[in-house]
Structures are given as C-alpha cells and as structure tokens.
Amino acid sequence: MSQGSHDAAHSAVGYQHQTWWALVELLRSGPERPDSSLTLEMYDDIAWDERGTPTELLQVKHHRGNTRRLTDRTVDVWKTIQVWMDESSPGDASGPSLVLVTTQTAAPGSAMSFLRAEDRDEASALTILEAVATEEGSSETRETRRQFLALSPSVRRTFVHRIRVADGSPHAEEVHAVARTALQWTLPTGHEELFMAMVWKWWDGQALALLQSRLTSLDVGSAQTAIAEIRDQFTSENLPTLVNLLDVNEDEVGEQHRTRPFVQQMEWVVYPPRNLQKAIVDYYRAYTQATQWLDEDLIGVAELERFEAELIDEWEREFEWMAEGLAENADDKARQAAGRSLLRTLLGQTGITVRSRYNDPFFARGHRHALADAGKVGWHPEFEDRIKQLLHVHA
Numbered sequence: 001m002s003q004g005s006h007d008a009a010h011s012a013v014g015y016q017h018q019t020w021w022a023l024v025e026l027l028r029s030g031p032e033r034p035d036s037s038l039t040l041e042m043y044d045d046i047a048w049d050e051r052g053t054p055t056e057l058l059q060v061k062h063h064r065g066n067t068r069r070l071t072d073r074t075v076d077v078w079k080t081i082q083v084w085m086d087e088s089s090p091g092d093a094s095g096p097s098l099v100l101v102t103t104q105t106a107a108p109g110s111a112m113s114f115l116r117a118e119d120r121d122e123a124s125a126l127t128i129l130e131a132v133a134t135e136e137g138s139s140e141t142r143e144t145r146r147q148f149l150a151l152s153p154s155v156r157r158t159f160v161h162r163i164r165v166a167d168g169s170p171h172a173e174e175v176h177a178v179a180r181t182a183l184q185w186t187l188p189t190g191h192e193e194l195f196m197a198m199v200w201k202w203w204d205g206q207a208l209a210l211l212q213s214r215l216t217s218l219d220v221g222s223a224q225t226a227i228a229e230i231r232d233q234f235t236s237e238n239l240p241t242l243v244n245l246l247d248v249n250e251d252e253v254g255e256q257h258r259t260r261p262f263v264q265q266m267e268w269v270v271y272p273p274r275n276l277q278k279a280i281v282d283y284y285r286a287y288t289q290a291t292q293w294l295d296e297d298l299i300g301v302a303e304l305e306r307f308e309a310e311l312i313d314e315w316e317r318e319f320e321w322m323a324e325g326l327a328e329n330a331d332d333k334a335r336q337a338a339g340r341s342l343l344r345t346l347l348g349q350t351g352i353t354v355r356s357r358y359n360d361p362f363f364a365r366g367h368r369h370a371l372a373d374a375g376k377v378g379w380h381p382e383f384e385d386r387i388k389q390l391l392h393v394h395a
Contacts, residue, residue: 014062017172019207021060021101022046023200024175027182030220037217040210044083047096049217054096057088061102062172070104070167072111072132078141078148084159085147091155098163106167115165126160176200186227188234194296198230198240238357239299242292243285245362250277253284261390262373268380269339279347279369286366299354307354311368314352315377318342323381339379 018040025046026038036055039047044057059080070077077100084090084098106112111132114125133145151159170178180187180196188195206223209215233240257263257280266276293299322342326335347365354363371377375387 013172017062017175018045018060019204019211020172020175020179021169022207023203024170024178024182025058026218026220026223027179030223034220037219038223039217040207042210042217043087043096056097056099057084058099058101059083061100061104063103064171068104069107070102070110070112070165071107072128073135073137073141074104075138075140076100076102076104077112078144081148082144084163085144085151090151090159090162093158093161095162099166100163101166101169103169103171104167106165112165112167115160115163116167117164122157122160125163126156129160130156183227186231188231191234191296191298194240194242195230195234198233199227202226202230234298235357237355239293239355241289241360242296243289245281245285248281248285250281254280257284260373261375261387262369264390265372265378265380265383265387266343268383268386269336269343271340271343279365282362282366283369283373284366286363287370289363290367303354307352308367308371310352311364311371312376314349315346315368315371318346319377326381335381339381339383343379 022038022040025048029048030036030038033048033050033055036048036050039049039054043049043054045060046058047054048056061076061080080100088098089095100112106116111125111128114121114128130149133149135145136142137145148156176196179199180192183196183199186195206215206218206226210218230240232238254277260280260283262283263276263280266279271279290299290304294301294304319342322338326338330338346368350359350361350364352364353359354367368377372379375384375391378384378387380386
C-alpha cells in the first residue's frame, strides 16, 4: 500500500473518530447541560450551543499509537489556535470555551499541560506560548505564531483563559468502551452489546444528518429520549426491531423468495404485484428478525408458538366467514376475490402482537406469510388441495 493510501486511511479514521467522539461528548456532558444542543462541523469539529449561541468549541485530534508527546511546537496546537483566532474572536471574554481534545499526552511542563482542566497555570502557559511564537520554528506554523503575537497582551490573556486541553483521550478503537461505560446504568442485562449496536446505529444516522445539514443540531433532551426508547425495547413487554426496512435490498430479497409457497398462495388470489413484492419483504424481515431474537435470547420458542397459534385461530374464524359467504356455484374469479379480500383483511389487522408493547406491523404480516409458506393457513378457498400438490404432500 502506498504512503498516500496510508495517509488517506489515517485521515478517514480521524474523521470517523471525530463523529464517534461527539457521541461520547453527548453521553458524558449532556446530563450536565440539559438545555444545550450539540453540532458537528458548524462552529467547530464539535460544538455545544444554547439557543443558537455556541458555548463550547471542540477541536478533536486523533493520532496513531501512544509514543508522540503533545508539545507546544506541534503543528496540531498551532493549527487549532489558528482556527480559533479566525472563528472565535479570541479577545471575547464572554465567548465559548475552547477545548483541544487529543489522543496525545501533553509534555510535562509544557503550556499544553498547564491548560488542562486540573492544576491549571494560565500565566505559565501564556508565557511559554509567547516564547514559542517568537522562535524561528516550523514554516508551517510561522504565520499563525506571528498572528498570535500580533494580538494585544490583554487579548492573548483572554484567549488563553478560554482554552482547555483534554489530552490523553481514548483512541478510535477505544471509543466504544468509553461510550459503553457512560451508559453502564442503562445497559440491558444480557444484551449489552446488541443495545450498544443499536445506539451506535442511531447515532450514525444523527451524525450523518448533522454533517449533511439535514439536522442543524441535536438537543440533549431528544438524545436522551431516543436512547431511552432503545432501552425500552429490551423490557419483558417489548422487543427491539432488528431488521429495518431501509436495510433490506427489496429487489434482491424478491428474487430470492419469488418461488416460495406463500408467494404462490398470493398469486392464486391474484394479489396486486406491488403489494406482493412488499409481502415478500415482510416475510423476509419477520423470518430474519425471529431468528435473531432467538439467537440473542430475547424471546423463547414457546412465546413464538403462542403468537403463531393466535394468528392461526384468527385466520380460522375469518376463513370460515369467507367460505360461508361464497355461493356454491361461485366461479374461480369470485373465489379469487374472496381470498384476496381475506388476505387484505388479515394483513390489516394488528390486534395480535408477539408482545403487548411490540406493535411494528410488519412482524405479524410477515409471520402470516410464514404460516402460509408452511401451508398452515391460506387465502384461496381451495388452498388446501392446491398446497398439497405444491408441497407434494399426499393425504
């Protein structure tokens, strides 16, 4: 792999780390500022604001390994200072606090070490930065250092007073554990990693919306509600939806299941093609989700069997009414119409649920198709004879 490829990969990790770290910020700091909102790439890498006014700006820096120290001559330091001088009115005493979050560790006795939240010594930090700024130093930071010295002494003091260094922050591969620790009192016992996967999936969607400006900011209350709703899916009365519609390739799933018996059953009653395609997706989602629930030990076989029995009981009642309503000499077109009406009626009924608070309708619809696939229910009045032939079952 070329050096350019290595650099691109590292940049990608750094950018991903930035969005991941925003969730850590939200989990760690959010409870202390319930009226605040978090933004990405608006005021800075990450920012907190209250009613549209930024209160804290964070520059997030990710580095491989733990060997390099953060020194006062580091390019990262002066690039960060440049950003804040350009964007944050350094002499504004009421301006947002400025935080450098870095995986590097500040060298002992450095200005960066004196600007940590603990054991701060702003006077020493300012003196050191002013001395570094006068050096010949790297041409890459020379103009920034010149601009820093051009600030008046009082502005420099105000500027340094607003800066905080959060060094030694976790690397990208450690962020998951940090987020998990922040949520430790919320984790559902026995399903901790599944819960975290769902939180990360939710966050990835929020982060993308923030980066694409489809979402201006994410307020703490909305985030807390969203995470609480995820946690609520792990109760004895509820279940998490693990196979979302947007995650399904409809064309691929349709091709895989087009010849299944439940599809044939729907074709016997001439079900509309578009709705038939949606039925295939429902079947796939319900089957896959039930399998995952069982694998994750979120539900037992007996509970699914109880749900299945209730669906069959409901079908038996409706099927008899459908059969009673048919004239003895009804032609196949009338029988198709009756079966199509039965199917439409049952797919629209949501009263039977696998758990009292789990009400995502695709699961019951998909499970009805699974029962039809096994020949346990059907829609056409003569479905039993037809399904026996289809499945090569002889009475």
